[in-house]
Amino acid sequence: MTCPRIVVVGGGAGGLELATRLGRTLGKRKRADIILVDRNPTHIWKPLLHEVAVGALDTDLDAVSYQSHARQNGYYFQRGTLTGLDKETRTLTLAPINDEEGKVIIGERSLNYDYLVMAVGSISNDFGTPGVRDNCYFLDSPQQAESFRQAMLSAFLKNAPADNGQDGDKELTIAIVGAGATGVELSAELFNAVEMLHSYRVTGVDRQRLKVHIIEAADRILPALAERISSNVHQELTRLGVQIHTKTMVAKADEHGFETSTGERIDADLLVWAAGVMAPKFLSELGLSTRRNNQIEVHQTMQSVDDPHIFAIGDCAACPQADDKFVPPRAQAAHQMASTMYKNLVALINGKEMKPFEYRDLGALVSLSHFHAAGRLMRGASTRGLFIEGWLARTFYTSLYRMHQQAIYGTPRMLAKIVVDRLNHWLRPRLKLH
Known part of the structure; x- marks a missing residue:
């Protein structure tokens, strides 16, 4: 039986935590192939970018290398920028990677998925x-x-x-x-x-x-x-x-x-x-339903309203809650959504029902x-x-x-x-x- 492939796009707080948990359990046990995609080679916790901006936090010391982290935690890392999505064939298109002089290092690539999680954050x-x-x-x-x-x-x-x-x-x-x-x-x-x-x-x-x-x-x-x-x-x-x-x-x-x-x-x-x-503009160009601020519209299970194989977590997700409210764009929300998303993906693979996400303001x-x-x-x-x-x-x-x-x-x-x-x-x- 072929292992399902779970692709997480975006290595921010929610995306990296999700890929890590999936890799440590499903990935290392060969129950699923976990792939994290991000345009950058390293991760810095976004709430501390203001410290990076003044030099109080040194990225040379505090950045997490996705490639090294992936090897240690049972998932794969692909560096790239998402430019296209084909829902019918469940295929992503990643833009070419260029060097500082503009020369192509890696050409345009395609990446197949069984389950896709968008976790690209906000701007x-x-x-x-x-x-x-x-x-x-x-x-x-x-x-x-x-x-x-x-x-x-x-x-x-x-x-x-x-x-x-x-x-x-x-x-x-x-x-x-x-x-x-x-x-x-x-x-x-x-x-x-x-x-x-x-x-x-x-x-x-x-x-x-x-x-x-x-x-x-x-x-x-x-x-x-x-x-x-x-x-x-x-x-x-x-x-x-x-x-x-x-x-x-x-x-x-x-x-x-x-x-x-x-x-x-x-x-x-x-x-x-x-x-x-707001969420990045390219999300509104992928053929998914989005709000005016480019957030992907999802059900309370964080599942896209358009496609049951596509999910969104963190700042890029318009996840409904009680009283017609949505989950706020905060780091603690991304952390909580990653935890619930992990449980829901494991449930899907095991043929069980997913649970709705309920945000708790801590x-x-x-x-x-x-x-x-x-x-x-x-x-x-x-x-x-x-x-x-x-x-x-x-x-x-x-x-x-x-x-x-x-x-x-x-x-x-x-x-x-x-x-x-x-x-x-x-x-x-x-x-x-x-």
Whole structure:
């Protein structure tokens, strides 16, 4: 009997955790062929891309090699970008892979599947705002985060200390559109970065000369989270020196800054767009039913409404819940969906019924670098939860990443990673400087 082939497209939090679990059980036991497809050779946990963007997280140390990880966990890895889907023949088309000079390394390929799981995540939504794509940095991928980091280092280097060691008097301004978790956490990490860079004498800009603006269309920052968290974080950011502009719509962007809908100018040296969430546009071109934000429409079993052999999890899935709501685009949702998806695929192979996915809100946490952390932990069926801040919130925030590492590495390796991280924290610079 031929083993069924399960293809997972997208090696983000949900996709990698799913492929890992399937590989360790079905793959290693030769009960199914598991293939993970991703355009990148390595994985970084997306909620930490703001740390990559300032150099607080070193991708050379923390990235997971898909090829090595696949060998250790019983699945196969194919590097590539999905460009086509034939539902009739159950075939995927992967685009050619080119080198840095544009020469083709691997040509266009076809990949057959018995069950397909789309887990390609989400990207920022610029809402068609003029000038944004040409003038702003995005933090949707490790490559984009690295591009911002290089630009940030260059901007700081332009303001290096004088030959006599004295700081200059020039300011550096960074404007961030979007006061969700990414924008808020990035703004705090920038102050951590300037502290480190100034201490290493990379730049003459200090905290007083770094100007950070957060621009948010809603009436408060972190509009998707509880008001108490929003208020607490707003207070801490203000104390750091962040200038917060709420109820402010961006009309356009140019190389010198943003113009708001009221005609106000917010000039800056570096522009970041971290507003809005949408699934990648190519999902709406595959012949599957999608919503306006390109999310694939699925049943509560995460099965496509068009094809019983196709599933979607994470940010790219429009998975219905009670009260006509959908699963929110959050890392904890992707983790929970991957767990249920694993059980459903095993059930399918064993000829059993699948179970509907029910999202459980476990709370929300926001970390402002080493300065502060705040959040809410859910208590059973309570909708209000328990508010926490300070070191306790920071501990819980860090534990989320450790849970992800445990899922993809296993407990022994996760514990070893903690030890290695502690040693690197002691041995290496606190910030990536090159």
